[in-house]
Amino acid sequence: MVSPTVPEDNPEVPATRGRVTLVGGGPGAWDLITVRGMHALQDADVILTDHLGPTAELDRLCDTAGKEIVDVAKLPYSRKVAQETTNRLMVEHARAGRNVVRLKGGDPFVFGRGSEEVRACARAGVxxxxxxxxxxxVAVPAAVGVPVTERGVVHSFTVVSGHLAPGDARSLVDWHALAAAGGTVCVIMGVRHAAEIAAALAExxxxxxxxxxxxxxGTTARERVFYCTLGTLGETMERERVASPAVYVIGEVAARR
Incomplete structure (x- = not known):
């Protein structure tokens, strides 16, 4: 648990009665949120939601009557609420004395900008x-019987964001090094660039x-699963019209379901 705060004796930071809780909503199904996350939702006055996680089924986790629900989703290649706007809303509501839950899909610190939001609160004294x-x-492959590691098969796995194509100047991923590492590769946010990612790993x-x-x-009633190979990954995703959100696993474990 992380609770960064600015000391109360700092004269430049206004007093606040509210607080912010960043909650990881899990991989998709509403009942895969943690018990602590559910309790935070029940105690919230304001909930800032993403498009992933249990956003559409909040009423199964808490009584939403009287709570302010604010959509701050960043849709892939579509409408986006600026991160600065989300940070501002968290701080403003907390400074007004409200208990704020920032509900995010998956885990807040796995490609979820959670650390940026924690720092924004710390700077504001919230x-x-x-x-x-x-x-x-990890959870979505597990739910369909695919382990990311298995004794005697593979002893490592790497979680990679595929939102940037290999070769993009902004990318921080060494795809060739991943190919040589011998571990399982789990790609999230990589639907659009699947063919290019597969080609880079092959290279x-x-x-x-x-x-x-x-x-x-994965883990929802709309789940779809396809098995293929690295060489047919891009073709499979295009043929089956795979759309976000999706996870794909590349490695020997994918054949051990």
Whole structure:
């Protein structure tokens, strides 16, 4: 649990009665949120929601009557609420004495900008607590029977954001190094660039026949699962019209379901 605050004796920081709780909503299904996360929702005055996690089923986790629900989603390649706006809303509501829950999909610190939001609260002198969540990168494959590690098969896995294509100047991922590492590769936010990612891994030496598994909207009633290989990954996703949110796993474990 992280509770960064600014000391009360700092004259530049206004007193506040409210607080912010960053809650990881889990991989999709409403009942895969943690008990602590559910309790935070029940205690909230304001809930700032994403498009992932249990946002559509909040009424199954808490009594939403009297709570202010604010959509601050960042939709892939579509409408986005600026991070600065989300930070401002958290701080303003907390300074007004409200208990704020920032509900995020998966885990707040796994490609969820949670650390940015914690720092925004700390700078504003707002008490902030983090409630970890179940990340889709591991939970979604597990839910369909695909382990990311297995004794005697693989002893490592890497979770990678695929929102930038290999070769993009902004990318911080060394795809060739991942191909040579010999571990499982779990890609989230990588639907649009799946073919390019597969090609980069192949260029790095990963065999085209390496098993792969694609899971769209895992753990929900809309779940779709496809098994293929590294060499057919892009083709499979295009043919099946796989859309976000989706996780794909590349490695020998994908054949051991």
């Amino acid at each position: 008490a902030c607590t983090v409630v970890p969540g179940v990340t889709s990168a 790095g030496g990963m065999a085209a026949g390496t098993p792969a598994c694609v899971i769209q909207e």
